Amino acid sequence: MMDRKAQLSIFLVIALVIVAAVILVGFLFSQGKVLPLSQEQSTTILGSQVSPVKDLISSCVEDATTSGLQFVGARGGYASYTEQGLNSIDFAGAKVVVLARTEKGFVNRLPSKEEFERQISAYLNDEELGGAQIERCVDGFSLFEDDGYGVSPKKRTLNVNVGEESINVDVNWQVELSKGRARIPVEASDALVLADAARALRIATEIVNKEAGGVEFEGVEQDKYVTERFLTMRDFRLESQNYPTADQKIFWITSIPKDPQEKEFSFVFAVDRSVSL
Numbered sequence: 001m002m003d004r005k006a007q008l009s010i011f012l013v014i015a016l017v018i019v020a021a022v023i024l025v026g027f028l029f030s031q032g033k034v035l036p037l038s039q040e041q042s043t044t045i046l047g048s049q050v051s052p053v054k055d056l057i058s059s060c061v062e063d064a065t066t067s068g069l070q071f072v073g074a075r076g077g078y079a080s081y082t083e084q085g086l087n088s089i090d091f092a093g094a095k096v097v098v099l100a101r102t103e104k105g106f107v108n109r110l111p112s113k114e115e116f117e118r119q120i121s122a123y124l125n126d127e128e129l130g131g132a133q134i135e136r137c138v139d140g141f142s143l144f145e146d147d148g149y150g151v152s153p154k155k156r157t158l159n160v161n162v163g164e165e166s167i168n169v170d171v172n173w174q175v176e177l178s179k180g181r182a183r184i185p186v187e188a189s190d191a192l193v194l195a196d197a198a199r200a201l202r203i204a205t206e207i208v209n210k211e212a213g214g215v216e217f218e219g220v221e222q223d224k225y226v227t228e229r230f231l232t233m234r235d236f237r238l239e240s241q242n243y244p245t246a247d248q249k250i251f252w253i254t255s256i257p258k259d260p261q262e263k264e265f266s267f268v269f270a271v272d273r274s275v276s277l
Contacts (some may be wrong), residue, residue, distance in 0.1 A: 043182040049149060053141070053175055054189045060137035061158065061191040064130040065169055066263050068123040069195055076269040077111040077201065079123040084109070089270045091243045095250045098204075099211050099271040106212040110205050110269065113198065117160045120167070124158040131156070141175070150178035162201075165262075167193040194262040196235060196255035203229075203236065203253050204267050211271045218242075218249065247274035 068079075075081050076096030081088065086109060088094035098109045111119060124130035134156070141151035156173040169191040177184050206225075207217050215221060218240065226233045239252040254266040 043184060046149070046177045046179050046182055046184050049144060049177055050184070050186050053144065053151075053177065053186050056138060056141070056143070057171065057173065057175070057188045058191050060134050061124075061169055061171055061188075062193050063137060064124055064133045065120070065160070065167055065191060065193045066195075067133060068120050068130050069167065069193070069197060069263065069265055071123055071129070072116070072119050073197070073200070073265055073267045077116050077119060077204075077267070079119045079126070079129070087272075089243065089248055089250065089272070091241070091250055091270075095268060095270040097248075097272045098208055098269045099273070106214075106273075108205065108208040108212045110201070110208050113162055113201065116197075116201055117162050120160040120162070121158060124160065124169070125156075130158075144177070148179065150176075152176040152178070162198050164198055165194065165196050167195055167197060169193070194257075194259060195265040196257075196262070197265045197267070199232060200236065200253045200255055200265055200267040203232070203238070204251070204269055207251060208269070208271065211273070216273070217251075217271075245274070248272045 072079055075094070076086070076098045078084055078086070078096065081094075081096045086100070087097050089097060100107045100109045124134075126132075127135075138153075141153070144151050152175065154174045154176070156171075158172070159170040161168040161170065171188040171190050173188040175186045175188065177186055210217050210221070210225075217225070222238070222240070226238060235256050235258065237252070237254045237256065239254075241250050242248065243250055248270060250268070250270045252266060252268050255262075255264055257264055
């Protein structure tokens with residue numbers, strides 16, 4: 001006959017298996033993978049996923065906004081400068097000419113702050129540009145679907161407001177979460193990107209206004225501008241290059257981040273004094 005120690009060992013093993021099974025079934029039940037959850041239970045579980053969904057959307061929108069700033073900033077403040085009737089100089093990529101000559105003289109064609117906001121918004125809402133980046137980032141909300149949640153995103157619209165040293169994105173995007181018969185809507189949170197774009201645009205506007213007024217912004221004139229605006233210009237690098245002749249000049253205005261979370265922003269544009277009617 002089996003001795004007492006062997007019998008005790010068998011009983012202990014069986015007890016451990018039963019306890020493990022109970023724990024496993026309890027866990028699967030809580031996830032709705034063994035028995036159907038009640039609507040109240042499903043709603044409670046769905047509620048725990050609201051913040052993760054919002055966090056994912058905010059992160060993806062912020063990344064796309066950063067890309068949009070780089071894209072628009074490198075093109076004289078426009079998502080599509082050709083639609084504005086503007087030309088470019090080919091110098092390590094297209095550098096948009098924002099000094100246009102008319103019958104009344106040269107005109108500053110840089111975007112206003114409001115137009116700059118519309119251009120960044122256009123980038124974010126373009127399904128081949130920012131919209132595509134956001135879709136790749138959320139990846140069909142597969143992280144949640146893999147865990148047994150249904151996710152139904154509605155139509156998305158993003159609107160940008162360029163604040164002082166920050167970009168605020170109004171995210172109009174509702175996502176419906178579901179599990180079993182339970183459903184809850186999730187309203188995406190607005191996004192924020194720290195970037196000194198507003199001041200960079202103002203500096204660019206002042207430079208082009210001088211050019212439009214007949215003042216060539218170079219040499220002593222450029223040094224004087226930087227000196228007189230020291231408190232502002234200490235937060236930026238201002239570089240310029242004549243190309244391909246002395247009549248054309250390309251400018252780079254690059255912010256110097258003051259905070260670990262702040263993104264570097266570079267605004268690039270060109271002037272062409274040789275343009276004729």
